Amino acid sequence: MSSHQISVTINGEEHTREVEARLLLVHFIREEVGLTGTHIGCDTTSCGACTVLLNGVPAKSCTVFAVAADGAEVTTVEGLGNGGLHPVQQGFTEKHGLQCGFCTPGMMLTSKALLEENPDPSEEEIRWGISGNLCRCTGYVNIVKAVQRASELMKENSDG
Amino acid sequence: MIPPSFDYHAPDNLEEASRLLLANPEAKLLAGGHSLIPMMRFRLAEPAALVDLRKIPGLSGIREEGGSLCIGAMTRESELEKSDLVQSRYPLLADTTRVIADPVVRNLATVGGNVAHADPGNDHPATMLAYGASFVASGPSGQRTIAASDFFTGPFSTCLEDGEILTEIRVPEAGPGSGGAYQKFERKVGDYAVAAVAVQVQLDGGRIAGAGVALTNVGLTAIQAGAAEAALVGSDGGDAALDAAAQAAAAAADPTDDHRGSADYKRAVVRVLTHRAASSALARAREAS
Numbered sequence: 001m002s003s004h005q006i007s008v009t010i011n012g013e014e015h016t017r018e019v020e021a022r023l024l025l026v027h028f029i030r031e032e033v034g035l036t037g038t039h040i041g042c043d044t045t046s047c048g049a050c051t052v053l054l055n056g057v058p059a060k061s062c063t064v065f066a067v068a069a070d071g072a073e074v075t076t077v078e079g080l081g082n083g084g085l086h087p088v089q090q091g092f093t094e095k096h097g098l099q100c101g102f103c104t105p106g107m108m109l110t111s112k113a114l115l116e117e118n119p120d121p122s123e124e125e126i127r128w129g130i131s132g133n134l135c136r137c138t139g140y141v142n143i144v145k146a147v148q149r150a151s152e153l154m155k156e157n158s159d160g
Numbered sequence: 161m162i163p164p165s166f167d168y169h170a171p172d173n174l175e176e177a178s179r180l181l182l183a184n185p186e187a188k189l190l191a192g193g194h195s196l197i198p199m200m201r202f203r204l205a206e207p208a209a210l211v212d213l214r215k216i217p218g219l220s221g222i223r224e225e226g227g228s229l230c231i232g233a234m235t236r237e238s239e240l241e242k243s244d245l246v247q248s249r250y251p252l253l254a255d256t257t258r259v260i261a262d263p264v265v266r267n268l269a270t271v272g273g274n275v276a277h278a279d280p281g282n283d284h285p286a287t288m289l290a291y292g293a294s295f296v297a298s299g300p301s302g303q304r305t306i307a308a309s310d311f312f313t314g315p316f317s318t319c320l321e322d323g324e325i326l327t328e329i330r331v332p333e334a335g336p337g338s339g340g341a342y343q344k345f346e347r348k349v350g351d352y353a354v355a356a357v358a359v360q361v362q363l364d365g366g367r368i369a370g371a372g373v374a375l376t377n378v379g380l381t382a383i384q385a386g387a388a389e390a391a392l393v394g395s396d397g398g399d400a401a402l403d404a405a406a407q408a409a410a411a412a413a414d415p416t417d418d419h420r421g422s423a424d425y426k427r428a429v430v431r432v433l434t435h436r437a438a439s440s441a442l443a444r445a446r447e448a449s
Contacts, residue, residue: 001165058267065197131350
């Protein structure tokens, strides 16, 4: 059993800790750093509730060892808005893109990355893009509308 | 679920990684971790040490060189999905990567991991068998190249020796008249296949000059269906040949009854999927002629 000193930058702030090798990134984020917006759902790499952006890319943080994220930049839902609401958060608010809210942090981070890569996705592309994030409430209709609304808001922002 | 304790190593070169594997017989390699870490959480795997490949340079990337499409073992599935080269010239590979797990998993899951983990439910092994791909491994006694047909020795087992590390996958370069397709039937996004079929064909003057047919998750390893290949080669790719290949592939499958269906059902799925994959592969090969 080995322990390691690691530094992970989360939402722009560097966090240095001594961690056991087996500590998962999601536990590092929630328990070491205290950011509990990243949820633990299935614990089996299926549901995507624990999705964070790892160096800008959506990743299931229950399936990454914290020690392997040494030096990485992580964005969690707490870092999504910059003082206000990110367009994705605004879209989910306006279009009721959530019911219980459990999947929402992961859903929004995946949506942010999707819209950065494809600013104007079709409904099929949105459904494909979020297919690694499961909504137990099955509220996909409004989630898709929320992502479409976020796409509009992001375009308005970049035009303005 | 917390994985069992282990020692973690992240060497920055292959020689050191090999040395660590030899020094720790219970060690496992960590690539994308999306098969290994779930198994560790379920305690299906309890390696005493992990040797992480992430700091070793030169293990990822996609390029055509020396008659092959060379894919670094640490290349992420999402990189195949975004590669214009793969999307435009290697349709069998493009089909396959798109149905592995889900988009978030594919951001970290690696091609080499999918091959070397050798889960009979993994999708790349059948695709690599159908392509007639080869694998480059580096170990204590140097580098060697292994044919895909020799690589998979059992469930979760390969012919890699102690201390050997898969570094590159080589798929024969796509030429005029080649095409392929992967057909997977899954219960939901992200699941392993009920059954899946990879078909690669090479046309020569309207006839099939070469064919690869391989099956996913209907046996202890991915299965190369030689009789199905023989049914296609020399034919014009008409319905009779496709039917014969589909029957032969179903006969080559060796499935068991489980929660994904009965063995008879899975054989029927293989028959249908082989027909569809061969038909699609032929259409693509004709387009590429």
